[in-house]
Amino acid sequence: MHILLLTNNSQATDILGWLGTILSSLFLLPQVIKIIKTKNISDISFLTMFILMVAQVVWIAYAIMIGSTQLCVANVIQCFFTTIIVILKTYKFIK
Secondary structure (H helix, E strand, O other): OHHHHHHOOHHHHHHHHHHHHHHHHOOOHHHHHHHHHHOOOOOOOHHHHHHHHHHHHHHHHHHHHHOOHHHHHHHHHHHHHHHHHHHHHHHOOOO
16 A cells, blocks of 8 residues: 555655665765775776676666666766776776
8 A cells, every 4th residue: 555655656756766866876986985095996896897887878878768867867977986997997097
């Protein structure tokens, strides 16, 4: 019954969607901060970050195709942080 009420309330649905967008968008921020503070990126898997980055680009394309602003915003922000990690790992700016 409660689930039915929640799905019929577009304002509650939007709030949950944007809350999920914000939280999932920021999940890599602590990792980026740690890398910059410690100047150590050796424990980060390049392949994992690269696959994540490609997946995020695919999600962005999908979000645009279906017109989902929340999904697009979340993945653009995630892709930004992932790209920073991939660049740092690729070019070894931080040892």
